[in-house]
Amino acid sequence: NAGVTQTPKFQVLKTGQSMTLQCAQDMNHEYMSWYRQDPGMGLRLIHYSVGAGITDQGEVPNGYNVSRSTTEDFPLRLLSAAPSQTSVYFCASSSTSTGEQFFGPGTRLTVL
């Protein structure tokens, strides 16, 4: 099993550009989520999904969109990047039975 994979590892954007951060898991987990990590702020939940076709907002959803068309994939879209979105983004997945959450390696995003 590859676990949770994220692409790209690094990305630099200009203000106003759009992009999609990819996340995939091969553990057949129902739950997937996106967090951003900023210095001194810990991990803050952006969006999450309890299964294909179902998504919900977390603590800091503004400026981000998600969709969940398959169990395996949970992409995060930035429609118009802003410098405030400079951060490290982590995708995670978990099963309903254990609740243990597995994290991907992260994407470091810089918005100029």
Added chain:
Amino acid sequence: GENVEQHPSTLSVQEGDSAVIKCTYSDSASNYFPWYKQELGKGPQLIIDIRSNVGEKKDQRIAVTLNKTAKHFSLHITETQPEDSAVYFCAAKGWNQAGTALIFGKGTTLSVSS
């Protein structure tokens, strides 16, 4: 919604000493409390977790205690080693209309000096 407070934000200990990190949560409905370790440049990794029907859980040098009445839980690391140096996060599993979500504390940077 759930809110998790974590203390201290930084902790420095000598090798062989014990380290304790404490967290409080706000939602009495939360029933799952994991602890994650994050090394530089990597994603968080689960090191131990506890559910609300258990008061204490131990795994070698790591233990977690839970006080449901006071709504706080703690991570205890004994006989610390330099490789324990990392950022540690506590979390609580909150409930909402659509399902569940893990809410994290802000993290504790543990430094173990030899």
